[in-house]
Amino acid sequence: MAFSSESSNQAEWAAKEPVLRAVRLSHFYGQRVGCAGVSLDLWPGEVLGIVGESGSGKSTLLRCLSGWQEPSQGRVQIRREGEVLDLYALEESVRRRLLRTQIGVVFQRAEEGVRMRVSAGGNIGERLMAEGMRHYGRLRESARRWMERVELDPARLDDLPCTYSGGMLQRLQIAKNLVTEPRLLFLDEPTTGLDVSVQARLLDLLRRLVREMNLSVVMVTHDLAVARVLAHRLLVMMGGQVVEEGLMDRVLDDPQHPYTQLLVSSRLVA
């Protein structure tokens, strides 16, 4: 949608530029290392998986990339309609606007991403209202449409999220984030804690939305099976650093780094 008004020439040119670029990103918690010296590019329409065990710095990296945590060192650049914006050099008010129009973040714990005391419709409409929509009927119409798009029953529009199941909450988070049609989506362990059939349907939904909306996605997961289903490319993290990077099937089927080999071999097979 960002390229629709201009010539295909520009679309072609834009495809050659990453939508997101991290340059030597480091974040420290006092003496402890969250992530250290991570550089990465995310390309239009790409799903980048970040795998690693608990405490390897995945979530810290995701928070830094998605604008929620200013890194101790390094830069995060976002490309928007041909201009490159340095995320943490922007004034905070500008960054916030950018975050809610260009970026979506789906958290593992839905409580972090959803207002539990506000109805599903209010949650989905929140970004639209922040962007100035002041028409109740249109807000509801958008919310209803998005409930359908993420396969939630529109009859539950006025229900509070605390009455939703875990899988429904993740769908609600996705709807809430995608309602402003951002180009970047960050997923933090989106399927953890869901049972396998719910996981499978959620992954299907995500894959469909990524294709339909031409989203670029960074997904953090410890579950290699989820990475295999969704990711095009993988980063393997250990101790805050990227130890291996490559196409998803190359990394999973021919792991090079000893840690990646360990990770792949310790996967449970049902």
Added chain:
Amino acid sequence: MSRTPGLTVPNRSTEGGYARGGALKGLPGYNFAFLDEVTKRMIRRTLLKAVAIPGHQIPFASREMPLPYGWGTGGIQITASIIGPDDVLKVIDQGADDTTNAVSIRSFFRKTAGVATTTRTGEATVIQTRHRIPEQPLREDQILVYQVPIPEPLRFIEPREEECGKVHAWADYGIMYVKLYEDVARTGRIATTFDYPVVVNGRYVMSPSPIPKFDTPKMHRMPALQLFGAGREKRIYAVPPYTDVKPLDFEDVPFEIERWSRCCALCGATEHYLDEIVTDDVGGRRFVCSDSDACAQRRAKAARDLSGNS
């Protein structure tokens, strides 16, 4: 205000222009209107700032007052800072002049400032109010002082003070609409009936204090100066005369005020804000004006008309 610092040492006892000639009537041992002159000047400076930025909450060093928080410590400090010996003070509580709070604040200023007090809206120059705006339209030469319990309109949506500050600074008020949306989604209309959030001068979202939304339209372009004091929260804000005050609403769900199917049981008014009063324990009830002065005036006029006609 334009005194050059260092040239003259202000004489505390004669400052403020009230004490000249020793004609001041007040309580012996106390300064005029209870507060000391330095505190009054601090509050007046805050008021000037508040008037300059309509609807913006200005912090001030709120003092302990001889009444509990929640009884109007903010309003009373503003009144004490602006009142002069020639002023006529009216105090209302929920519209009524004869409630405990109103009576005691009136007597407080009668004692400490020796000012005249009144219950007539038209005669007052300063009106301190809790939770109502008088029915009789106010004039340019009057000042309305509101008692405010919670000055932050975002308080129940965003608990973090720092975040509230950012929302105001960037006029990023989308979150206020989430609350309105929830109201409409749950009840089919905007269910907020008091302390209805307003936008002042097209910029700041402001709490009008817990006045019924019936009174909200009266704030719009009011000829009188409106001052708001929150003693416990230590905030002062203001709406200068003839300033735009617009309630928040949706394009397709407009702001509406309360309506009653009855009239006042005492004066028969239909255009006043009515209180519902339970009169017995078998479900009896009646509606009467909340503004006791407006009700009394209307009854007096009816009596005059009646005797004039007979």
